Amino acid sequence: MFSKTAHFGIALGILNIVFFLLQYQQNIHTDSKNIFAIVMLPITAIMIILSIVIASKKSTGELFSIRKGLQTGIGVILIGGIMFWIYQIIHANFIEPSYIGNLAEVAQKDLKLDSQFKPEEVAEKVAFFKENYKFSLFIDIVLKSLFTGFFVSLITSLVINAFYKPQ
Numbered sequence: 001m002f003s004k005t006a007h008f009g010i011a012l013g014i015l016n017i018v019f020f021l022l023q024y025q026q027n028i029h030t031d032s033k034n035i036f037a038i039v040m041l042p043i044t045a046i047m048i049i050l051s052i053v054i055a056s057k058k059s060t061g062e063l064f065s066i067r068k069g070l071q072t073g074i075g076v077i078l079i080g081g082i083m084f085w086i087y088q089i090i091h092a093n094f095i096e097p098s099y100i101g102n103l104a105e106v107a108q109k110d111l112k113l114d115s116q117f118k119p120e121e122v123a124e125k126v127a128f129f130k131e132n133y134k135f136s137l138f139i140d141i142v143l144k145s146l147f148t149g150f151f152v153s154l155i156t157s158l159v160i161n162a163f164y165k166p167q
Helices: 002-025 035-058 066-095 099-113 119-131 133-163
Strands: none
Touching: 002 035, 002 066, 035 066, 035 133, 066 099, 066 133, 099 119, 119 133
């Protein structure tokens, strides 16, 4: 099971990095409203579903458990997310040192559009982001994707458990 999880997780991480590089090439990597985020969601779901289906077919003679499906799906999203997070840190420190500043500017514009934040609160949030960008990127990339991975894995595991009977 871990072998397939690792393969699909590494493939997902590489796809995330390639899509980010395409965004970087087009200079839309700091834009929060681009098409690549929408395109990556079904690709991520497909990778998780494929890994769970393959893991379920490998369980010969034993019933496929929802727990095994969740472990596989979350493992895929976790490996891919951590790879992408590490690349983001490398990108921010070595390739484009102004990347965090650009992200902070976009966040500042978005926060200013929201009328619930005062200007000093916006400045405080942006300063916190700049100081703790590694942790902020980790939360944004890995933890948010874990929620998606959990629900896709759960639904896929429930469907497989309901309809797949080993022979």
